[in-house]
């Protein structure tokens with residue numbers, strides 16, 4: 405275990421420690437967003453606008469954070485979001501992240517842009533889900549999906565907020581356009597073993613869901629839904645879960661904060677499939693607010709990278725442990741034992757009345 409004071413008492417301190425260690429170019433790749441970074445900032449700011457209205461004398465007793473998601477049992481409703489290029493944060497890369505996820509009893513969503521082969525990540529522990537950018541070449545997509553399934557991934561997370569790549573000015577300023585020599589997206593190999601570039605596909609429509617169903621019987625989640633009409637369409641097309649996300653502010657700058665999008669999506673989905681959310685969660689109380697507003701679970705993106713940069717698997721574990729303890733305490737303080745029992749009336753914007 406890492407000494408907590410060497411790593412940070414909270415995720416902001418872990419981020420500061422990571423910043424001291426990382427190459428500034430890589431820090432900016434991880435930390436940055438698109439355009440003016442309005443959406444990046446808005447994700448965290450949205451949590452700061454919510455206030456908790458706790459209940460008292462509820463005799464809630466011991467908390468129980470466990471749940472089961474798409475057949476994967478998890479020890480808490482906090483999962484690891486797919487993020488690219490973990491070897492820029494730590495030499496072990498995604499293998500270290502997976503070990504921490506397994507130790508903490510939660511799901512890691514492996515990015516299509518992972519820098520370790522999915523088989524090696526899976527050997528470090530599960531459960532894993534696999535994130536996919538829908539390439540125009542369905543045959544290639546099928547190759548990637550088959551490989552992820554064979555490695556034991558238990559769900560597909562299809563990212564739909566990226567018809568083109570967001571404009572990230574920090575990366576442009578640094579001239580950061582690709583991985584350094586020696587690192588590649590290991591799961592982008594075609595049948596001949598050649599590494600293909602990640603492609604964004606502006607030509608893809610709702611037929612994608614049927615095409616993916618033809619490739620796999622795994623649960624399919626759509627990542628990057630903000631509009632209630634799309635949430636409704638997603639359910640009509642038979643997806644198994646909706647992930648409210650704006651890609652951590654890295655795609656459409658000016659897109660609304662995910663916490664602000666969440667209630668509309670939850671209302672549109674109307675309990676038919678689980679709704680998950682990511683973006684800007686930095687405290688257990690943020691997790692509590694997202695769950696109270698209708699999310700079944702949340703995902704952490706950057707905080708996991710900060711933990712990885714600071715201490716490899718132990719650093720990621722530290723981040724997950726901090727959030728778990730914080731969520732547990734917050735639940736007790738609002739008088740709720742199980743995340744599923746949280747109610748929206750515990751959260752207010754602080755307006756009078």
Ligand SMILES: Cc1cc2nc3c(=O)[nH]c(=O)nc-3n(C[C@H](O)[C@H](O)[C@H](O)COP(=O)(O)O)c2cc1C
Pocket residue numbers: 433434435447485486487488515516517535563627649650651652654682683684685703704705706707
């Ligand atoms: C460095 C970095 C790389 C990312 N790579 C991917 C990716 O490969 N695929 C994907 O769907 N989302 C990717 N995301 C978005 C995350 O899955 C997630 O939506 C976002 O980071 C959540 O916000 P947070 O970082 O504020 O927790 C990436 C985010 C970051 C910060």
Ligand SMILES: CCCCC(=O)C(=O)O
Pocket residue numbers: 488517602651654
């Ligand atoms: C080509 C890698 C894409 C990674 C990604 O999704 C991001 O950086 O946000």
